[in-house]
Amino acid sequence: MTAQETSETLSPRIGASLLEARKRAGFSLDELARQSGVSKSILSQIERDRTNPTLATVWRICAALEHPPEALFRAGVVEKPAGIVAVSANATPEVRSEDGLCCLRILGAIETVESVQWYEFAAEPGGLLDSAAHGAGSMEHLTVTEGRLTVTANGETRTAGPGETLRYATAEGGHRIVNDGETPARALMVCTL
Amino acid sequence: MTAQETSETLSPRIGASLLEARKRAGFSLDELARQSGVSKSILSQIERDRTNPTLATVWRICAALEHPPEALFRAGVVEKPAGIVAVSANATPEVRSEDGLCCLRILGAIETVESVQWYEFAAEPGGLLDSAAHGAGSMEHLTVTEGRLTVTANGETRTAGPGETLRYATAEGGHRIVNDGETPARALMVCTL
């Protein structure tokens, strides 16, 4: 399989739209190469769909052009079901923190993954969940149902007990949730964009 | 410059979100490798941000997961309020059903009331909550945490126990939640759109 076939059939054709974006920005290949840190030889090949760029490369080009990367993708046909859809307990996917002490059960439906997502959060004593920054404008809402949890976000640290809710932006920098109590803690976590 | 540095500083960290998308889709690495045509060794490395994937690779993974690729590109261009907002337990508003046996604690923030709203739902045995239809396209997601609850919506009736989730459209006609068990029931309710 050649590079041409690959880039034309199995991935989006972003060459034309990148070329257009570059023209719109008034950049030459040399100029864009300087601004983005991507060599102009690669830029030339990408614009003609002769290579299959890495994410990092596309990322840097878009950053230099101030061109939103998501504009390179055209997709999204979603259908919605009728009736009632049931998801059993053991069909609910789980994610664990690195230390293995925290567990996130993913409750949100896949259709809403872009706008809102929610989880049941459980942390053993000492458990720590470190999360990277989410998208621009995203917020996290944590309602503690059991035990105590301490959240650090945006340079601030607060602790909450049962019934209390913490809300914090997650766009800038990572955030951290710790169970520094003596008992297991549980919470509901809702992430909105 | 190492691969790690590249993927962590010069491109979006997509590993975690791809891992989560895969878990949500219920795929193992093997399964996703078959569906997407991407080798599982690469899948493993991508999810741990140990490599810098090409667009074609990301594209095929997203296609197999039915995960919108633009959801991976969420880099901050917008500013957001900082800090953490705490809401105490007794500052959380509650609503009761007509029969007085069901209680809805409103956990969602005011700002998101248009797009998504969420509640902690509690029902004594025999409790019944009747709701009118919501807006077009709206869905309700009910995850039972304790006891058993029976939902009637869209002409269908289903019962769920702890850990189970029921999803149903609420645009057409009213819907009803009943605790027809012998013990109190609790659930998380999320209403979207």
Place this chain on the structure above:
DNA sequence: AACATATGTTCGTTATACGGAATATCAGAA
């Protein structure tokens, strides 16, 4: 225990994306 099954990780090799330099290609001006 030993075994089986399913999952995720590491290893060795090949294909290729990348950067830099050389090479077109095309203006306008003397």
Place this chain on the structure above:
DNA sequence: TTCTGATATTCCGTATAACGAACATATGTT
């Protein structure tokens, strides 16, 4: 024409993304 100067493309060595297979790590079964 011959010179620039600015543009885009091709060549080539190197770094690395990708693949397949071997390995590791659970988790359950007899």
